[in-house]
Amino acid sequence: MSKAYVFTRFGGPEVEAFVDQQPPEPGPGQLLVAVRAAGVNPVDWKLRAGKRRPGSPPAEFPEVLGSEVAGVVEAVGAGVEGFAVGDAVFGNPDTGGYAEHTLLPASLAAHKPARLTFAEAAALPVAVATAYDGVRQLDLPAGATLLITGVGGGVGVAAAQLARHFGIRVVGTASAGKKDFVESLGAVHVPPGPDLADRVRAAAPGGRVDAVFDLVGGEDLVAAASLLPAAERRGKLITAAAKETVADLGGAAVARARTSEVLEAVARLAEDGVLRPQVTATYPLERAGEALRAVEDGHARGKVVIEVGA
Incomplete structure (x- = not known):
């Protein structure tokens, strides 16, 4: 048995x-x-x-x-x-x-x-592969700034590592107890809660973000969306947590590939030390x-x- x-x-x-x-x-x-x-x-x-x-x-x-x-x-x-x-x-x-x-x-x-x-x-198959698909979907250039809400969890950790590997600056929301952990990923830590958009602007280089990768949903997603012009949200506002809400805000869900090729790709990145x-x-x-x-x-x-x- x-x-x-x-x-x-x-x-x-x-x-x-x-x-x-x-x-x-x-x-x-x-x-x-x-x-x-x-x-x-x-x-x-x-x-x-x-x-x-x-x-x-x-x-x-x-x-x-x-x-x-x-x-x-x-x-x-x-x-x-x-x-x-x-x-x-x-x-x-x-x-x-x-x-x-x-x-x-x-x-x-x-x-x-x-x-x-x-x-x-x-x-790797869910958390890391979701992060991989999401970062590829955003297709940000080196030097851009990405906000990851809920950066301290499995998907967020992988997304932050991938973004930093591609030369993307990362601002991440997570509880105060995860501050040191988030910063160890090379991300700027911002605690969630009221006035989130203002605090992200204060923390982000140049006072702006170029894209949002949401892993939380709810009020944090709404606040994060307000950081992007409405015309840019379809390509630069994605979520793995709140598909219906993100659609109402003009964004999109993470488009999951779900293939062996993606698993092989993230395995190579992990083996090479890019992803931990x-x-x-x-x-x-x-x-x-x-x-x-x-x-x-x-x-x-x-x-x-x-x-x-x-």
Whole structure:
């Protein structure tokens, strides 16, 4: 049997539970992976709460939590090329990540670089890939200034590192307790809260920003949008947190590529030291609920990862 951490219906933490289940069988185009590490993301608790993307298939309870993993291939489905039993891989699973086994579509998988730990690789498919897609979407020149709201979380940390690598100046909002951490990324720290736009102008070089990468939504997104002329927002105001709100403000959601090519690209950047996954907390599978609470409560710094196997 294989242990997994699931939610049994839509709701809060009270609907989460451990279950024992048979390891799934890989279908065409899939890999059966023995999970070594699973990244924890805000999307995990949002899905548990019933916040599903339009057009998503209906939930089949119990549903395993988790949307990014790293592990070792145990079986290969029909039609899969480029992967073999024993390969260390990472990617976005079809059947959840907080588990001892999962199914990984080969089209959303990549080989784990030898220099990265499984925990580091598990931080790449959602948070780092989202940051990569977003920074590429903004397409800012060197010397431009980017505001990242919620820079202290997994996506924000990666986005700040990528932007700095491309010569982009970064101003980031995060709680006062994350100030030193944010500044270690080469970003100018601004605490969130009232009069955010004025405080960003005071902190930004030249008193202006050229683009906004939002990871928070709400009032901070509205304040950040006011820093950009309305005519520029479609290309320079993006969010990974509040798609409907950003559309009303004239911006756009992060356009996710979700391909093996993107995973391979971020893996190379991590292996070369351009990106540091910044795994700041790890939990065993037996404490998966605590790991999710750390992210759901909004106080996590960097990336939280669940370590599953040896």
